[in-house]
Ligand SMILES: Cc1cc2nc3c(=O)[nH]c(=O)nc-3n(C[C@H](O)[C@H](O)[C@H](O)COP(=O)(O)OP(=O)(O)OC[C@H]3O[C@@H](n4cnc5c(N)ncnc54)[C@H](O)[C@@H]3O)c2cc1C
């Protein structure tokens with residue numbers, strides 16, 4: 001069995017976001033790109049499953065839609081332990097575009113599990129995974145916080161309001177993962193970095209797809225009023241403000 | 250034409266979230282000069298369904314079928330897509346919660362409809378159809394143009410005001426045939442805690458960070474939450490250490506919440522933490538370090554040792570609750 005992990009690259013979470021072109025785009029100068037945190041965790045779980053001989057998982061492939069400039073992201077995933085990679089050579093214009101590209105590539109391949117993150121931390125779309133599954137006409141399970149194998153069958157844990165459910169779906173399926181899927185992201189060791197250089201990256205040209213959405217402008221969140229400090233010995237004053245000024249208690 | 254809104258229910262009951270969705274749909278419908286059709290899936294009594302009319306739903310389609318008890322993204326998508334076609338929906342509104350995230354993208358592909366996810370305001374313009382959405386985990390907001398004929402919007406919870414605009418709603422009951430072989434998701438076990446206030450629903454949240462020092466120090470924080478009718482939350486290191494359960498972790502990699510009041514105790518205010526709570530209407534910070542970044546996000550702050558401030562705050566709350 002094979003797992004495909006979809007990875008996006010996003011600005012490091014501590015990046016101060018600046019705009020360019022009259023606020024129509026993001027100023028990318030000086031941005032450190034990292035693997036989207038959820039995708040790092042998906043990859044980690046996929047590799048753990050591969051390490052477990054009883055799971056039946058034989059290989060882990062990563063796929064990324066991005067231009068040559070995002071090659072380092074793919075190398076990093078290979079260094080962490082993915083067996084091979086696919087890069088679809090296009091600047092991702094919207095989620096629809098990305099999902100259509102990935103679905104097109106995957107439809108002729110045999111992956112039993114396709115893993116996507118619940119959202120990429122840049123555009124916060126939360127849609128690519130679900131779109132891929134619908135393009136392929138296969139089941140999807142969302143809010144997945146655990147995947148294991150029992151008797152060769154995947155057993156999935158998904159989060160619901162106030163609890164969890166244990167569910168099963170037939171393969172192939174798309175798992176849209178969130179917190180809990182793996183504890184800590186696996187990091188690349190020296191050996192992995194060396195080995196990554198010789199691992200295969202398949203380069204695929206995109207198909208023609210018109211995006212359905214387009215960002216035309218960015219704006220900063222409204223600035224918050226400066227903090228008003230209350231004496232630690234006078235919490236009653238805080239409650240008064242919360243009651244009468246903010247009106248939230 | 251119509252605006253379609255999917256109103257999820259919880260054990261047959263709607264929540265504030267469901268009414269927010271209808272309120273929002275009514276706002277969009279006004280801009281488009283059309284009506285609101287609400288779709289409910291599951292067993293919901295008429296007395297409950299009709300409440301959707303208080304927020305402007307003109308027509309309520311109540312779908313009930315034993316096969317549709319638990320969420321299967323494919324069958325739910327089929328049901329909503331079919332209704333959307335019949336109702337000639339131009340905009341479909343769904344919550345940005347786990348259920349919405351399971352359905353919206355599938356519906357998008359089924360209907361070739363662009364998605365604006367996590368919208369927190371009414372559309373900025375109708376032509377072109379431009380929505381306002383969160384990006385970069387709350388560090389920027391985008392004006393997103395949706396170009397497709399049908400548009401799907403997922404609404405961020407607690408981001409708009411509930412507006413009562415009562416109308417006389419009609420209720421249509423629908424019992425669609427569901428092909429069993431298409432139902433792929435089999436639920437084998439459910440573990441649910443129903444006595445707790447859900448973090449995502451709570452109006453007030455009291456949250457603790459590493460500055461709480463030890464899991465043994467949590468009782469006063471929990472007591473404060475109980476007195477305020479609040480849910481409890483925590484920062485990531487706290488749940489990683491196992492001091493508090495994982496479902497309490499807020500932030501970029503945890504839950505994203507937008508309560509009216511978020512009280513952060515012993516939390517430094519790292520960007521990844523703020524990503525989950527920055528949409529709170531008011532933030533109160535209690536921290537021993539006057540330079541902690543959390544005070545930049547907070548409107549009210551107390552500089553002090555949590556272990557000394559919490560007991561005093563509890564006494565003060567008890568005083569006003571008398
Ligand atoms: C990819 C990524 C994703 C992440 N996602 C998240 C996330 O989702 N959520 C999250 O929370 N973090 C997340 N983090 C971690 C984040 O960067 C911070 O490390 C974390 O939020 C710090 O938690 P804290 O504020 O509890 O602890 P600390 O940063 O250690 O802060 C403790 C605070 O307590 C104060 N304090 C100490 N003693 C007292 C006292 N006696 N009384 C009162 N105050 C006191 C200190 O002044 C300090 O400000 C993420 C990190 C990465 C890299």
Ligand SMILES: Nc1ncnc2c1ncn2[C@@H]1O[C@H](COP(=O)(O)O)[C@@H](O)[C@H]1O
Pocket residue numbers: 005006007008009036038039063064065066092095098115116117118119120121123124125126127128129
């Ligand atoms: N450009 C991309 N290439 C590959 N996978 C992607 C890309 N963009 C998004 N994804 C996947 O889709 C998930 C959700 O992204 P989004 O829907 O953009 O929030 C991510 O966690 C990735 O798994």
